Amino acid sequence: MLRRAVLQTFRQGLAQSFFKRNAVSLSETTVTHQPIETSNEADEKSVSKQKPGDESGNTVVVAPPEFRFMYPEFLPDPAMERRNRLKEKLERIDMLQRRSVVEIPEFYTGSVMAVTVADANSPNKFARFVGICIQRGGSGLRAWFILRNVVDKQGVEILYEMYCPLIQKIEVLRLERRLDESLLYLRDALPEYSTFPLDMEPERRLNNSVVPINPLKVKLRPRPWLERWERQNLQGVEDLNLPQRFYDKAEKVAKPWEKYDLMLQYRKTIPAEEQEKIFADVHSQLQQQEFKRKIRRQHSALNDSHMVRVGRDANPNQTRISGSIVPSCMLSSAGDMTFRLETYHY
Amino acid sequence: MLSIVFHKRRRLVRRLFFNHEQVRTMSRVKRRTTHPPYWHVLKNNQRQDEKISSDNLRFVREVIQDKYKNKSPIKGSDLDIEKKEWDPKTKRSGVIARNIGVQHMWEKDGKKVVCTVLHVLDNHVIRYVPPEEYAKSIIGAKVFRNRKPLGCLVVGAEAANPDRFTRQYCSLFNEVGLLPKKRLARFIVTPNAVLPPCTPLTAGHFVVGQAVDVYGKTIDYGFQGVVKRWGFKGGPASHGATKFHRRGGTIGTGRDKARVWPGQKMPGHMGSERRFCRGLKIVRINMKYNVIYVKGTVPGPTNSIVQIFDTLLPRRKFTEAPPHPTYFPPEDGTLPQEDIWDSNMHVFGSPSIPV
Numbered sequence: 001m002l003r004r005a006v007l008q009t010f011r012q013g014l015a016q017s018f019f020k021r022n023a024v025s026l027s028e029t030t031v032t033h034q035p036i037e038t039s040n041e042a043d044e045k046s047v048s049k050q051k052p053g054d055e056s057g058n059t060v061v062v063a064p065p066e067f068r069f070m071y072p073e074f075l076p077d078p079a080m081e082r083r084n085r086l087k088e089k090l091e092r093i094d095m096l097q098r099r100s101v102v103e104i105p106e107f108y109t110g111s112v113m114a115v116t117v118a119d120a121n122s123p124n125k126f127a128r129f130v131g132i133c134i135q136r137g138g139s140g141l142r143a144w145f146i147l148r149n150v151v152d153k154q155g156v157e158i159l160y161e162m163y164c165p166l167i168q169k170i171e172v173l174r175l176e177r178r179l180d181e182s183l184l185y186l187r188d189a190l191p192e193y194s195t196f197p198l199d200m201e202p203e204r205r206l207n208n209s210v211v212p213i214n215p216l217k218v219k220l221r222p223r224p225w226l227e228r229w230e231r232q233n234l235q236g237v238e239d240l241n242l243p244q245r246f247y248d249k250a251e252k253v254a255k256p257w258e259k260y261d262l263m264l265q266y267r268k269t270i271p272a273e274e275q276e277k278i279f280a281d282v283h284s285q286l287q288q289q290e291f292k293r294k295i296r297r298q299h300s301a302l303n304d305s306h307m308v309r310v311g312r313d314a315n316p317n318q319t320r321i322s323g324s325i326v327p328s329c330m331l332s333s334a335g336d337m338t339f340r341l342e343t344y345h346y
Numbered sequence: 347m348l349s350i351v352f353h354k355r356r357r358l359v360r361r362l363f364f365n366h367e368q369v370r371t372m373s374r375v376k377r378r379t380t381h382p383p384y385w386h387v388l389k390n391n392q393r394q395d396e397k398i399s400s401d402n403l404r405f406v407r408e409v410i411q412d413k414y415k416n417k418s419p420i421k422g423s424d425l426d427i428e429k430k431e432w433d434p435k436t437k438r439s440g441v442i443a444r445n446i447g448v449q450h451m452w453e454k455d456g457k458k459v460v461c462t463v464l465h466v467l468d469n470h471v472i473r474y475v476p477p478e479e480y481a482k483s484i485i486g487a488k489v490f491r492n493r494k495p496l497g498c499l500v501v502g503a504e505a506a507n508p509d510r511f512t513r514q515y516c517s518l519f520n521e522v523g524l525l526p527k528k529r530l531a532r533f534i535v536t537p538n539a540v541l542p543p544c545t546p547l548t549a550g551h552f553v554v555g556q557a558v559d560v561y562g563k564t565i566d567y568g569f570q571g572v573v574k575r576w577g578f579k580g581g582p583a584s585h586g587a588t589k590f591h592r593r594g595g596t597i598g599t600g601r602d603k604a605r606v607w608p609g610q611k612m613p614g615h616m617g618s619e620r621r622f623c624r625g626l627k628i629v630r631i632n633m634k635y636n637v638i639y640v641k642g643t644v645p646g647p648t649n650s651i652v653q654i655f656d657t658l659l660p661r662r663k664f665t666e667a668p669p670h671p672t673y674f675p676p677e678d679g680t681l682p683q684e685d686i687w688d689s690n691m692h693v694f695g696s697p698s699i700p701v
Contacts (some may be wrong), residue, residue, distance in 0.1 A: 082648045085448040090637065091449055097694035118456070122419045125701050141450050165692045167454040167701045185614050 030037040063279035069107045072136075073143030073162065074282055075270050092142040092278070095283045098141075098163050103293055104170055107132050110178030110214060112196055113147060115160055116169040126168060129158055130198050134183040138162075148186060155187065173202045177213045188225040189218045189237075282346035351522040353541040380620055385484065387514040388528035390439050408511065410508055414525045430538040432667040437496065439672065441502035442469055442549050443638065445562065447648050456699050459691075461629055461645045464654065466636040467503040470524055474499055474540050477656045483533065488535035489534070496534050499541060502527030504649070505663075531653050539671045549636040550673035552564035552654070554686045557625045557662035561653045562646035621645040625659045627687040 068075070073291065074089045074095065098104075107113055112132050119127040131147030134157070138144045145161040146154065173196075186194045194218075205212075215240045220229065230240050231250040240246075258264060270278075383391070395612075443464040462495075472498060481495035490496070496587065505525040510515050516526045522543045539585035542631040568572075572594040581590035588662050598606050619678045623644055644652055656665060676682065687693050 082447060082647055086465060086635065086637070087446040087449070090632065090635065091465070094449075094694045101694060101697055118699055120701045161450075161458075163450075163694075164456070164458070165452050165694075168698050168700075 008298040024296055029229050035042065037266075040241055060278055061283065062276060063283035068275060069108075071279075071282070071286070073139055073276060074278055075139060077139045080269055088140070089281075092282055095141060095163060096282065096289075098165075099286070100289055102167060102170070104162055105172045105175075107133060107136075107145070107175065108177045108211065109136060109181055109183055110176055110274070111172055112174040112200065113145075114169075114171045114173055115147065115158075115167060117160075118166045118168060128198075128269070129156075130173065130196055130200055131156075132183070132186070132196060134186055140261075146150075147184075148194050149198070150191045151198070153191070155191070155194060157187075173200050173204060175306060177211055179215060183236070184227070185218065185220065185234060185237055188220050188227075188229065190221060193218045204293060297308065347446070348473060350582045366636070370674050378615065382570050388512050389515045391510050391512055394601075401556050406509070414508075414523070414636065418422050421640050430671070432670040433538075434663065435536065436539050436670065437534060437536045438656055438668065439471070439535050439537045439541060439547065439551070439632050440492065441466055441549075441551055442501060442529055442531050442697045443467060443652055443654055445644050445646055445648060445650050445652050446637075448643065449639065452519065454699065456692075459629070459641055460643065461639045461641055462626075464640055464644070464652065465636045466547070466549045466551075466638060466654075467529075467651075468505055469501050470522070470527070471541045471543050471545040471547070472500040472502045472519065472522055472524075472527075472530065473543055497537050497540060499533045499535050500530060501533060501547065502530045504528040529651055532697050533655065535652075541671050545672065545673055548633075548675070549631050549638050550633055550675065551669060552628055552631065553640060553668050554628055554631050556664065556668065557627055557657040558640065558642045558654050559642065559657045559659075560623045560626060561649060562621065562623075562644055564617050564619050564621050564645045564661075567616040569614065570616040571613045573610065575613060575616045576590075578611070621651070625662050627688075631686045632684065633675075633686070634684045 022293060050308075056169065074092060076083060076091075110133065114128060114130045116126050116128045118126065129149070131149035134148045135144050136143070136145035141163045143161055145162065146159045147155050150156070162170075178190045206263060218236055219238050220240065223242075228236060228246075230242055230249070231253060232245050425657070443466045446463045446465045449461050449463050451459050454461055475486075477495040477497045480498045481490050486495065486498065502519070502524070504527055506528045508526050511526050518530075525545065535541075552582045567574070571592050573580045578594055580592040581587050581595075583591060584651045594611070597610050608609075623642065624642070627641045628638055629641050631637070632639075639656070640654075645651055656668070692699060
């Protein structure tokens with residue numbers, strides 16, 4: 001009965017706090033003159049719900065339901081043939097180990113991020129790339145995300161593996177969501193929607209408890225396109241203005257019954273009970289890591305040490321697409337980062 | 347008068363003009379069966395729905411518990427293993443493991459490596475068959491037809507409730523007094539690597555950095571067509587091709603032999619075959635969970651049982667002595683090292699690779 005109650009609260013929390021994130025995972029705000037108070041505040045904001053107790057009298061820690069969206073790579077691939085609890089547990093231990101060394105912040109598709117990678121062939125030994133996250137996927141140590149930017153009128157996309165040890169730093173410059181889960185249509189959109197300055201500063205927001213949704217509607221270039229966007233129910237795209245035959249064919253080809261298919265949804269997701277177990281397992285360690293990082297940030301701010309930004313004092317000529325931004329390790333076939341050039345045309 | 351017959355000079359090595367000749371030497375022994383060999387005892391309990399009362403069920407459970415009382419873990423000092431020296435020609439026992447999945451790891455220069463995670467189950471040695479006796483058995487006679495016979499260790503893994511097995515199968519474990527195991531395997535060993543019955547085998551049996559061979563049964567694809575099974579190209583997808591997209595095409599000429607040659611590649615059952623992956627390097631061993639990470643992939647689907655042995659590839663064999671005959675954890679119960687990594691691998695808790 002307690003289990004049912006726990007599940008109920010979990011699911012309610014899921015519905016209500018869809019965009020809320022826990023107040024402990026702040027963005028790059030460094031200084032608060034009362035550090036202890038903020039951590040107390042964070043605790044009060046119910047970062048972890050402590051259940052009064054189960055039958056044995058032990059406290060049961062339940063992670064907040066937002067974790068499902070903040071750390072989706074902790075959930076394994078739902079395909080039942082390839083699941084094994086022991087292997088998932090070991091993988092999670094490795095992921096937490098890696099996270100204790102590098103801060104992998106919370107981000108969503110549509111957030112603007114900067115990634116610093118070790119590169120033997122760049123003069124600075126590090127390569128920094130800024131872009132908007134257009135897609136993220138993978139589970140466990142295979143989790144990846146794609147950043148897109150337009151550099152010197154050339155569209156550039158780089159796929160980064162989140163747990164690759166070559167990654168030195170991941171910063172979220174603007175934390176927000178868009179109306180779609182995948183922004184691949186930016187490849188066919190006008191270039192200004194994918195352009196972000198390479199020396200962009202991290203944006204600080206006043207209200208940290210909610211991740212804003214950017215209701216931007218993107219204008220697409222005239223056809224031909226890379227995909228049939230009219231068939232994909234995109235919310236973040238302006239009216240496509242296509243002849244009626246496209247929409248008719250889209251209707252013919254559509255599968256409207258899939259939204260009623262419970263088994264399809266069941267097979268695509270991990271059940272709520274398992275998610276709960278997984279995040280409860282992982283929650284305390286993540287919290288500890290966040291806390292340590294906050295303390296470290298506050299110490300460094302108090303000591304007035306200048307935070308070193310790699311590439312900050314770099315030569316402005318380095319922004320040329322002569323290969324200095326794109327590390328050659330990304331062009332290797334065995335490399336874990338793939339580089340995609342896009343021809344830019346009006 | 348003697349007629350002198352001149353014989354045409356024959357080539358010593360026949361050149362193969364047609365694929366038929368090569369195919370004719372392919373083995374025609376039946377490669378797959380769904381039933382075990384006839385000399386095996388019946389394993390699984392055939393009577394499934396036995397209606398017994400709850401009291402009797404409880405009694406049966408008590409009997410099982412009494413019979414297989416919890417034994418304390420066996421230490422190295424308990425067993426009477428004669429201290430035998432390791433030499434390069436020694437063949438050690440292997441281990442039964444489960445392939446639990448694939449994980450990505452990185453080397454110290456940032457190169458990604460796909461590693462298979464193998465979970466070493468609760469292996470125990472069941473019995474040892476000495477070389478003379480093993481050479482007389484059906485399989486032993488075939489294996490050692492023209493060579494010096496070696497001994498055979500029978501190892502079992504994954505203990506299970508005796509209820510699901512037949513009495514004949516459970517009797518195989520009576521000598522050792524262990525709970526019957528779901529899986530049995532035979533490992534060929536030299537007499538100096540013999541282990542007494544009841545010896546546990548763990549992940550520590552192997553050394554990080556060594557090469558192993560992994561035997562498993564490949565993924566069962568079922569009845570497959572010629573394109574997937576043999577890699578045929580099929581036919582054109584368009585340009586007027588009528589009902590010829592994934593078919594085999596011709597199966598022989600009309601003139602030569604005038605029939606279909608045996609071994610002609612056709613649709614059929616694909617997969618579920620014995621295969622060995624040789625020379626896979628061990629990059630990490632987790633002693634706490636008994637898990638081995640092996641570089642590369644292994645035959646068989648996830649969650650299937652495989653057997654791991656020391657490699658027989660000559661250039662990757664041991665140069666120094668491994669844990670011989672097997673590894674025994676220290677007596678006081680402390681683990682010397684929980685997670686052992688290869689020197690080439692990047693440990694996850696260590697700082698990011700600079701360059």
